Structure formats: structure tokens, C-alpha cells
Amino acid sequence: MSINAHNPKPQSAAVQPADLPEVRGKYIAAQSLGDLTWFRVGGAADVVYLPADADDLSAFLKNINADIPVSVLGAGSNTLARDGGVRGVVIRLGRGFGDIMREGETQIRAGAGALDVRVAAMAGAAGLSGLEFLSGIPGSIGGALAMNAGAYGRETGDVLVRVEALGLDGEKRELTPDALNLSYRTNGYRDRVIYTAAIFRGVRAAPDTIKAEMDAIAEKRGTSQPIKSRTGGSTFKNPGGANPDGPKAWKLIDAAGCRGLRVGDAQVSELHCNFLVNHGNASAGDIETLGETVRQRVLETSAIELDWEIRRIGEVAHGA
Ligand SMILES: Cc1cc2nc3c(=O)[nH]c(=O)nc-3n(C[C@H](O)[C@H](O)[C@H](O)COP(=O)(O)OP(=O)(O)OC[C@H]3O[C@@H](n4cnc5c(N)ncnc54)[C@H](O)[C@@H]3O)c2cc1C
Known part of the structure; x- marks a missing residue:
């Protein structure tokens, strides 16, 4: 078994709860990943598994068929789920881990x-x-x-x-x-x-x-990031990593003229151009295409290849 929803092996039939070990937690078949991710886009996972606790999850991992792909999702604030959905089981840690x-x-x-x-x-x-x-x-x-x-x-x-x-x-x-x-x-x-x-x-x-420090952080974020939008946070890593003096992704994107760029209902945020936002009806394909367009334009203007920070999971929709 591998945690590999990012490039899963194509599977002929969707995994069903009946194919999985008996657990104390819950299985949800054909769960829309748009409901579990901040971008609010994406197809369905074959099965989402909500483990009851660490022992339940441990038993699941010990007993699952090794050919079934398994992946993990947290709050979905850094994840773009593709429109074709995710094959296998997506584990989501909920109440038992709170x-x-x-x-x-x-x-x-x-x-x-x-x-x-x-x-x-x-x-x-x-x-x-x-x-x-x-x-x-x-x-x-x-x-x-x-x-x-x-x-x-x-x-x-x-x-x-x-x-x-x-x-x-x-x-x-x-x-x-x-x-x-x-x-x-x-x-x-x-x-x-x-x-x-x-x-x-x-x-x-x-x-x-x-508390005063946390209030200051909240105020700073409210004015500099589209925190109330359907977004995935910083789309690309800063090429200089954590070095405060290194090149910043947002500056490169701005210099490439991408602030406000749109593909369908997906847009490079006007407020913080390392954020992509879904104005309501974007597909995952629109968002990923927009991100790839930004990468291409930054490469052309700055000769720097941006690396996705957002995790992209699942399959591109058939016919997309
Ligand atoms: C408005 C906004 C602002 C943001 N600001 C910041 C910021 O300032 N700094 C920053 O670093 N990020 C920021 N982010 C991005 C995001 O919030 C962080 O990366 C966050 O840590 C992702 O957590 P998550 O639970 O949502 O992970 P998810 O998006 O659910 O998953 C992200 C990755 O973590 C893995 N993962 C999740 N849980 C587990 C687990 N239990 N075990 C193993 N792997 C796991 C997943 O498999 C996936 O690969 C922002 C996002 C938004 C939407």
C-alpha cells in the first residue's frame, strides 16, 4: 500500500466499503471532495474513511488490501482535488483526533x-x-x-x-x-x-x-489575504524558501502581469497574487490551468520555475 493519491494507478472499478476491513469508524462512499476542501471543487473519493481513533486507524492499515490506494486529507486548506476524483480511500481525521x-x-x-x-x-x-x-x-x-x-x-x-x-x-x-x-x-x-x-x-x-499578538495576526491577514474566499492559501512556494531575503512567489507573479488573471471563474487574487480564488463556479481544471499559466508566464519573464505548494490530488476528469 502507498499513500499515493497524487498519481494513483488507474483502477477499473471504484473501491467500495465492502472491499475494506471492518472498522469502528465510518466509511462514506462516493464522497464529494468539494465538500471537504477549501476550494470547493473536485470529484468524489471512492470512499472517505473517518477513523474512530488511532487504534481503529492502525487496524485499518494493517488489514487493508495492499493494492488499494490510500491518501490522507486534513482540513483541505492546501489541497486541490481534481475533477475526476480520487481512487481508493481518503482518510480524514476527525473528532477522534481533535x-x-x-x-x-x-x-x-x-x-x-x-x-x-x-x-x-x-x-x-x-x-x-x-x-x-x-x-x-x-x-x-x-x-x-x-x-x-x-x-x-x-x-x-x-x-x-x-x-x-x-x-x-x-x-x-x-x-x-x-x-x-x-x-x-x-x-x-x-x-x-x-x-x-x-x-x-x-x-x-x-x-x-x-492574545494581542494573535489579534494583530488576524488583522494583518484580513487585509492582506483573501481569507474569506474559496482558496488554497499560497499556491506556489517561495523560490528562496524560508529565507526572508529570497525571491517571493507573489512578486514574480505580479511582475509577470498575472495579478487578476482569470480562467473561467478561477482568478489570481487581486489582493495577494500568490493566492488563486474560486469565485463560485470554477472547476479544479480551471484552477489548475490558471496555476500552470502563471508558472509559464513567470518562467518566461523571470526564468524561474515556480513549484506548487498546493497539493493536487486525484485524476483529471475524462474529456477535460
Ligand atoms: C486562507 C489561507 C491562508 C493560508 N495561510 C497559510 C500560511 O500562512 N502558512 C502556511 O504554511 N500555510 C497556509 N495556508 C495553507 C494551509 O492552511 C496549510 O498548508 C495547512 O497546514 C494545511 O493543513 P490542512 O489540514 O488543511 O491540510 P490538507 O490541505 O488537508 O492537506 C495538506 C497535506 O497534508 C497531508 N496531511 C494532512 N493531514 C495529515 C496527517 N494527519 N498525516 C499525514 N499527512 C497529512 C495531506 O495528505 C496533504 O498532503 C493557508 C491556506 C488558506 C486557505
Whole structure:
């Protein structure tokens, strides 16, 4: 088995819940991925699996037929699901993975299904500073680990103590940030484990000071990013990585004249041109075509090849 919905082997028949191991969680057949992703586009997953807890997920992984492709989705805020849908099983960590609790004096343990914004709020209320940057990232902790999500000079790896995960064989593993080999918007274990929880470290500070910082982040985001739109966040990685002095994707896109560029109902945001937005009726194909057009124009004007930060999953629709 592999986590490989990105380039799945073509399969003749859709996987059905009856083809899958018995679980305590829930299977949903033919689930629209537009309902589970921020862009609100995309075909259906053969099956979406909502594990009850880590033991349920472990048993599923141990018993599933190795030929069935398996992939993981968090809050869907960095994912573009293609119109042809995703073959196999999409695992979505929900309620059973949403707990957030204090661990000792300065640590917070969060389930991989917990939203970053809730983790930041809980840390703040507990008087633990350092996780404020998570308050502006609309994903889940699992997505933050997979993407090494970051903002305003901090990344998930900076505050990470360890993660709990399951290998694709269903075996439980604990990994340190060193072992994960986290780097700019990725990590060395990408697609090789499923995160189930993370332990973060903070430093003691007054809750009021932390809240003021989170309020400032919210205000900054509200004026600089289309946060109320159907979007996937930053579309492309900054070619200079986390280096604050390196080239910025948005500047290259702007210089290539792409601000406001449209394909159907998909548009390069006027507010932040590294964001693509769906004005309502865009297809995943429109959004991906727009992104590829931007990449081509940036290559022509700046001789720099932009790398997608957004994860694209599934198959292009037949006839598209
Ligand atoms: C308005 C907006 C603003 C944003 N701002 C930022 C920002 O400032 N900084 C930033 O870094 N990102 C930002 N993003 C992008 C996105 O929020 C982050 O990448 C986030 O970490 C993705 O989390 P998710 O749960 O939504 O992941 P998803 O989009 O669901 O998945 C992303 C990847 O994570 C993997 N994944 C998810 N959960 C798990 C798991 N439990 N185990 C293993 N793999 C898993 C998926 O397989 C996929 O490859 C923004 C997005 C939006 C829409």
C-alpha cells in the first residue's frame, strides 16, 4: 500500500466499503471532495474513511488490501482535488483526533485532526507563547506537520517536541523533529506516515500579551489575504524558501502581469497574487490551468520555475 493519491494507478472499478476491513469508524462512499476542501471543487473519493481513533486507524492499515490506494486529507486548506476524483480511500481525521491538552508546564498535546487555530487559542489561554503563528493558518495539525506550515518567520518545526504517527503498516511510531527532517513547506516523511498527534512546546507569557499578538495576526491577514474566499492559501512556494531575503512567489507573479488573471471563474487574487480564488463556479481544471499559466508566464519573464505548494490530488476528469 502507498499513500499515493497524487498519481494513483488507474483502477477499473471504484473501491467500495465492502472491499475494506471492518472498522469502528465510518466509511462514506462516493464522497464529494468539494465538500471537504477549501476550494470547493473536485470529484468524489471512492470512499472517505473517518477513523474512530488511532487504534481503529492502525487496524485499518494493517488489514487493508495492499493494492488499494490510500491518501490522507486534513482540513483541505492546501489541497486541490481534481475533477475526476480520487481512487481508493481518503482518510480524514476527525473528532477522534481533535483533543488538545496541556502536558506538563510548557507543552501542549494536540490530535492531528485539531485545527491549528484552536491549538493556538488553547496555548494562549494556558499562558504558553510561541504558537501564535498557528492562529492564522486554517488547517489541521496533521496538515501543519505534513507541510511544515509557517507564517511570520516561524514554522511548525520550531515549536515541535515530537509527533505520534502510524506507519503505512499500521505500526505506531514516535518521531522527533530531527528524524522528520522538516524543511520549508515539507518534511522527509511526507506521504510515509499518518500523523495522529503532536506535542508542542511554548514559553510562559501573559495570556493577554499572547492574545494581542494573535489579534494583530488576524488583522494583518484580513487585509492582506483573501481569507474569506474559496482558496488554497499560497499556491506556489517561495523560490528562496524560508529565507526572508529570497525571491517571493507573489512578486514574480505580479511582475509577470498575472495579478487578476482569470480562467473561467478561477482568478489570481487581486489582493495577494500568490493566492488563486474560486469565485463560485470554477472547476479544479480551471484552477489548475490558471496555476500552470502563471508558472509559464513567470518562467518566461523571470526564468524561474515556480513549484506548487498546493497539493493536487486525484485524476483529471475524462474529456477535460
Ligand atoms: C486562507 C489561507 C491562508 C493560508 N495561510 C497559510 C500560511 O500562512 N502558512 C502556511 O504554511 N500555510 C497556509 N495556508 C495553507 C494551509 O492552511 C496549510 O498548508 C495547512 O497546514 C494545511 O493543513 P490542512 O489540514 O488543511 O491540510 P490538507 O490541505 O488537508 O492537506 C495538506 C497535506 O497534508 C497531508 N496531511 C494532512 N493531514 C495529515 C496527517 N494527519 N498525516 C499525514 N499527512 C497529512 C495531506 O495528505 C496533504 O498532503 C493557508 C491556506 C488558506 C486557505
